[in-house]
Amino acid sequence: MGSSLSVDGVHFNIYQEMRVSMVKARFLMELLNWLDDVYIADTGRIWSSGWGSHSHELDPAESAVPEWTEALSWFNNNFIDETISGKQAATWSSMIESANLYKDWETANPSAIPFTYSEKETNEETYPYLLPVWKYLTLFDYVTEMPEVGDTRWHKVENEDGDLRYVVYATTDWEYIADLSDDLPAGTWAAIEPRSGYFRILDPTEIPVRNVGTILVPSEDLISFDWFGDFNEDGSINVPDLLRIIENWGNCPDLPDICEGDLNGDAEVNVSDILELISNWG
Ligand SMILES: [Ca+2]
Ligand SMILES: [Ca+2]
Incomplete structure (x- = not known):
């Protein structure tokens, strides 16, 4: 600045x-x-x-x-x-x-x-607004702050349909994983990257706490944005993007690192992600 x-x-x-x-x-x-x-x-x-x-x-x-x-x-x-x-x-x-x-x-x-x-x-x-932030959090009401876990701070919001989201961040600027299993409700949760909307299905003992913040969303509420797969951000989904998946083929890096190429959030880059990419081709 x-x-x-x-x-x-x-x-x-x-x-x-x-x-x-x-x-x-x-x-x-x-x-x-x-x-x-x-x-x-x-x-x-x-x-x-x-x-x-x-x-x-x-x-x-x-x-x-x-x-x-x-x-x-x-x-x-x-x-x-x-x-x-x-x-x-x-x-x-x-x-x-x-x-x-x-x-x-x-x-x-x-x-x-x-x-x-x-x-x-x-x-x-x-x-x-970042579109994923807007899509996942607009028209939600604040419910409560959640119990502090080390440097991790997190807040619960809910909409009128009872859908839940959590906004997670740290007081510090370093990125790590936090165990929020004591207070995160049962169910399958995904961590959303606020800028890209890419997500990762989570174990509640391994919540990525990133310096740009994390949105936790139930897996049934995940959104597939139309830019998913456009890894080089040139506005189309084609061969260079397919090559990016192949470059990242295999298991994802450990959290809190981001896993480029994993389009379905299952912590692997494989044929499922290629199929997802092809479904957005063009
Ligand atoms: Ca592209
Ligand atoms: Ca995958």
Whole structure:
């Protein structure tokens, strides 16, 4: 990040009225997008998050709303001035401070706007979220933070159909596997890479904790994105991609390493993955 953008993390201000559980779940989505920016995309963009509430709703001497005061504690305990993947995750900010950070970023990047969508865009489904993050976590409500396991932090979200997801990350910037079997519900779970959507079916004692974060999803809810198999990211699925599978043929590297070529998440690169690739050919 440039020196004028030395304030890392997500800055809060007030922009929209939402219920608390959705504010928290949306923040987890933003956190994953921010981590991707920090570790992969590296745009240095300013990330802000917030909600609408009246000041008296936060004042214990007035008519404080318990769920909002609890939300402040949740942010303070988990994110404000806390490290996530070794980076300062978030800081409280006034709207003026956030605006100035945006202006500084625009000054440092004169040919760009702080967003990748049109300035007049109002459809949130076209916001520049990572698509797997959007597909797996939108319209979920926050349920609870899960018991800490070493440096691992994880949070549970649920939608109105009762589908569950977990967002997993570490306080440190190193990648490792964590045993979450004590508290992960029974069933078959997969770890989703937030940027690519590639997944790996898991043993709950071996959850990959990556510096870009991990989304845990029940295997019955897995999504096969239409770019699956386009390993060289040239927009088509053809011979170079097939060769990439052959280069990676055999058993996958141990977690938390990513297994390029494994399209069905079974920790092997073999003929099943070739068939999956062929089904997307073109
Ligand atoms: Ca390709
Ligand atoms: Ca496979």
